[in-house]
Amino acid sequence: MWFTLSYVAWALSAVLAAWMLFDWFKTDTTYSEDVLTSSREGEIEAATEKHKL
Amino acid sequence: MPKYIPPEQPKVMQVIDIAFIVVAIFVALWLPLKLGLAGVSKAIDKIENPTWESLGQNPTMVGFWEKLGYDPTTAHDIIQNKFHYTWDITTLLVMVVVVVGYFIFLFRASDKEYREVIDEKFGDKK
Amino acid sequence: MTDAAITTSPSTVAPGQRVSLLRVLGPAHVWALGVGIVLVGEYTGWNFAVDKGGSLAALIVCWFIGLLYTSVAMIDSEVTSTVAAAGGQYAQAKHIVGPLMAFNVALYLVFAYTMLEVSDAILVGDLIVTVAGTEGLERHAFVVLTIVVLAWLNYRGVLMTLNVNFVITAIAYVAIIILFFSVQPWSQGTVLKLGDLITPENALPYGWIGVLAAFHFGIWFYLGIEGTTQAAEEVRSPARSLPYGTMAGMITLLIGAAMTWYVCASLLPWEYLGFTFFPLFDAARATGSGFLETLLFWGTVLAAVASANGCINDAARAWFSLGRDRYLPTWFSAVHPKYRTPYRSILFLLPIALAFAFIADLNQAITFSILSGLLGYTFMSINIMMFRRKWPLGSIRRGYTHPFHPMPAIALLSICVITYFAVFLGYGSQLIAMTLFYIVVSIWFHFYRYKYVRRGDQFTMPWPKPIGY
Numbered sequence: 078m079w080f081t082l083s084y085v086a087w088a089l090s091a092v093l094a095a096w097m098l099f100d101w102f103k104t105d106t107t108y109s110e111d112v113l114t115s116s117r118e119g120e121i122e123a124a125t126e127k128h129k130l
Numbered sequence: 131m132p133k134y135i136p137p138e139q140p141k142v143m144q145v146i147d148i149a150f151i152v153v154a155i156f157v158a159l160w161l162p163l164k165l166g167l168a169g170v171s172k173a174i175d176k177i178e179n180p181t182w183e184s185l186g187q188n189p190t191m192v193g194f195w196e197k198l199g200y201d202p203t204t205a206h207d208i209i210q211n212k213f214h215y216t217w218d219i220t221t222l223l224v225m226v227v228v229v230v231g232y233f234i235f236l237f238r239a240s241d242k243e244y245r246e247v248i249d250e251k252f253g254d255k256k
Numbered sequence: 257m258t259d260a261a262i263t264t265s266p267s268t269v270a271p272g273q274r275v276s277l278l279r280v281l282g283p284a285h286v287w288a289l290g291v292g293i294v295l296v297g298e299y300t301g302w303n304f305a306v307d308k309g310g311s312l313a314a315l316i317v318c319w320f321i322g323l324l325y326t327s328v329a330m331i332d333s334e335v336t337s338t339v340a341a342a343g344g345q346y347a348q349a350k351h352i353v354g355p356l357m358a359f360n361v362a363l364y365l366v367f368a369y370t371m372l373e374v375s376d377a378i379l380v381g382d383l384i385v386t387v388a389g390t391e392g393l394e395r396h397a398f399v400v401l402t403i404v405v406l407a408w409l410n411y412r413g414v415l416m417t418l419n420v421n422f423v424i425t426a427i428a429y430v431a432i433i434i435l436f437f438s439v440q441p442w443s444q445g446t447v448l449k450l451g452d453l454i455t456p457e458n459a460l461p462y463g464w465i466g467v468l469a470a471f472h473f474g475i476w477f478y479l480g481i482e483g484t485t486q487a488a489e490e491v492r493s494p495a496r497s498l499p500y501g502t503m504a505g506m507i508t509l510l511i512g513a514a515m516t517w518y519v520c521a522s523l524l525p526w527e528y529l530g531f532t533f534f535p536l537f538d539a540a541r542a543t544g545s546g547f548l549e550t551l552l553f554w555g556t557v558l559a560a561v562a563s564a565n566g567c568i569n570d571a572a573r574a575w576f577s578l579g580r581d582r583y584l585p586t587w588f589s590a591v592h593p594k595y596r597t598p599y600r601s602i603l604f605l606l607p608i609a610l611a612f613a614f615i616a617d618l619n620q621a622i623t624f625s626i627l628s629g630l631l632g633y634t635f636m637s638i639n640i641m642m643f644r645r646k647w648p649l650g651s652i653r654r655g656y657t658h659p660f661h662p663m664p665a666i667a668l669l670s671i672c673v674i675t676y677f678a679v680f681l682g683y684g685s686q687l688i689a690m691t692l693f694y695i696v697v698s699i700w701f702h703f704y705r706y707k708y709v710r711r712g713d714q715f716t717m718p719w720p721k722p723i724g725y
Contacts, residue, residue, distance in 0.1 A: 079388040079390045079393050080390070080393065082397075083393065083394070083397035083398065084397070086397040086398055086400070086401040087397050087400070087401075089401060089404075089405070090397075090400045090401050090404040090405070093404050093405060093407075093408040094404055094606075096408070097407070097408060097411055097603060098603075100411075100599075101599065101600070101603055104592060104593065104594075104599070108593055110590075112273075112275060112593065113275065113590035113591065113593065114579075114580075114586050114587070114589045114590050114591075115273075115274040115275050115276075115591075116274060116275060116276040116277065116580060116589060116591045117274065117276070117580070117716070118341045118342070118343075118347065118489075118577070118580060118581070118716045119341055119716030119717055119718075133711075133712065134710065134711045134712075135710075136582070136707060136708045136709060136710055137707065137708065139585070139708050144585035144587065147584070147585065147705065148584065148585065150700070151584070151697065152608070154693060154696060154697055155367075155608070155693075156611075157693070158689060158690055158692070158693030159371075159612070159616070159624055159690075160615060160616075161689065162685060162686045162689045163615070163616065163620060186457075186458075187525065188452060188455070189452075190449045190452035190453060191452070191453060191525040194449075194453075194523065194524060194525055194528070194542050195525060195528065197541070197542050197544065198524075198528065198538065198541060198542060200528075205527075205528075208527050208528060208531045209527040211527075211531075212461075213307075213308065213462060213466075213469070215462060215465045215466070215469060215681055217680065217681060217684075221680075221684055221685075222680060222684075224688065225676075225680055225684055225687060225688055228688050228691050228692065228695075229676065229687070229691055231695075232691050232694060232695050232698075233634070235695070235698065236356060236357055236360060236698060237353065237354075237357065237638070239354075239356045239698070239702045240349075240353050240354025240355060240356040240357040240358075241353075241354055242354075243354045243355040243356055243702070243706065244353065244354030244355065244725075245725065246711050247354070247355065247711050247712060247714055247715050248715070248721065248722065248725045249711075249712075249725075250711040250712030251711075251712035251715045252721040252725075253712075
């Protein structure tokens with residue numbers, strides 16, 4: 078039984094890894110690099126929190 | 131101070147940079163293992179024909195050992211496997227110099243870079 | 257609830273709109289992230305302190321290291337409730353000490369968490385193989401499954417990831433509490449035999465040098481609680497949630513550590529306690545109760561899974577931040593437009609974790625993690641002093657101000673020094689090798705890589721100019 082389980086584990090890992098690779102490929106080809114890397118540090122911070130007393 | 135415009139890095143160089151970091155990580159973590167530098171001086175002080183008594187176990191301890199499925203022979207290697215804490219001052223000094231030197235370099239170089247950052251960020255306003 | 261949160265997040269991005277991480281977490285998630293990463297330390301790892309110095313030494317370091325981490329939690333809460341950005345200590349270092357320090361700190365984080373993740377996965381695999389007791393069964397399949405499933409979960413969204421972490425961490429913690437109360441802790445001698453197991457002869461088998469050496473693995477009682485800061489960009493109200501979640505987590509862990517030591521030291525002879533990989537599970541076995549044994553088996557598995565899960569989350573955020581500031585290629589700073597996660601960083605670190613899961617063993621992986629953590633704590637103690645000097649109280653708004661400054665920073669630095677010595681006693685050459693690695697990459701960064709980094713843009717906090725510049 079344990080050997081069957083370990084084969085199931087391999088299979089499941091492969092499926093999930095393949096899904097991630099597929100989604101990665103799909104995302105990278107759908108959106109432009111500028112959109113994907115548009116996150117900036119402290120952006121929301123500057124809008125919501127005022128560091129003045 | 132004029133704004134610093136970094137050069138664009140070609141794609142190939144980006145890949146090489148990443149490869150450098152990854153290789154460095156593997157070398158740092160893996161090499162000590164391969165060279166057998168990792169680990170401690172632990173050695174088994176052998177006792178011939180061990181009994182619970184010669185292993186220094188009292189009845190309560192024996193009770194727990196037996197519950198976990200051990201007898202004196204199988205427990206021997208666990209009980210008698212002992213550390214031998216020895217160190218030499220040279221290695222200690224090397225370590226101190228390396229670690230302290232590293233932090234000094236780190237803070238100094240960071241400070242130099244930090245001043246540029248602050249100059250550029252706050253340069254035109256007081 | 258969580259499904260709704262994922263599907264309602266905008267799946268299309270309007271032109272000109274920026275894709276950032278989602279602000280969806282509350283204090284409970286911060287707690288789950290912090291305690292989730294650490295709790296596995298009670299299930300395994302801390303007990304190697306017993307090996308190094310005996311049961312009493314483990315208790316002494318449990319208290320001292322508890323002090324270290326209380327300082328860490330207080331210092332971290334103050335700085336991070338003020339510098340609320342993904343990358344946690346990385347963003348702190350960047351704003352307070354400088355870019356090179358930040359680069360190093362991010363690497364400490366990635367190392368500490370990735371190696372911890374590897375240890376967790378190995379632990380799950382080993383435990384399953386132990387319980388299966390089948391000849392020829394290898395742990396690899398279960399190790400890989402653990403890492404891949406959790407990476408997938410992280411890929412799909414932070415809210416679901418940390419909801420899962422909250423539930424499994426809570427179960428693992430309750431398991432310790434149930435074990436504690438079912439062995440009648442109030443009456444020594446009934447089930448627990450502390451007095452017989454710890455005798456004057458074996459309390460400190462190596463004397464005080466053993467106590468010093470035990471600091472090395474004593475770190476494991478709490479290692480990773482500082483990871484709460486990585487969530488800074490994803491919590492709804494960082495100034496409130498981060499201190500609250502971190503402190504609550506620290507209290508949870510102090511109680512958990514005390515219970516764990518008491519039960520284990522009262523049920524297992526110290527030589528065995530220092531040898532086993534599953535102290536709580538074995539303590540449950542020593543009670544002879546099948547229910548407790550099953551419970552603590554699942555507790556161990558869940559604690560390890562929760563830890564690996566939090567580690568993937570944290571390591572990916574640190575790596576992501578490096579890309580965002582161009583310390584590494586910006587390619588890594590991509591955020592998934594639908595799931596709003598740093599998906600490329602998650603995917604990039606996945607094969608690295610898998611590789612180490614195959615080549616390292618548990619003890620070594622733990623040591624790598626501890627060393628990187630230790631370098632990070634050394635930084636933190638100096639960092640807070642510089643923070644208070646450059647922006648004194650009152651000059652900027654802090655979400656939380658920690659008391660007794662500079663006592664916690666000094667305590668933290670002193671305990672770090674002791675721990676360096678402890679590491680030296682067992683893994684001195686590894687510490688030197690790791691430091692050399694950091695020196696090499698620092699030189700690389702300072703003299704080469706930094707030219708691709710924009711200068712003023714790195715400073716993103718809306719603060720006044722620091723004093724002294």
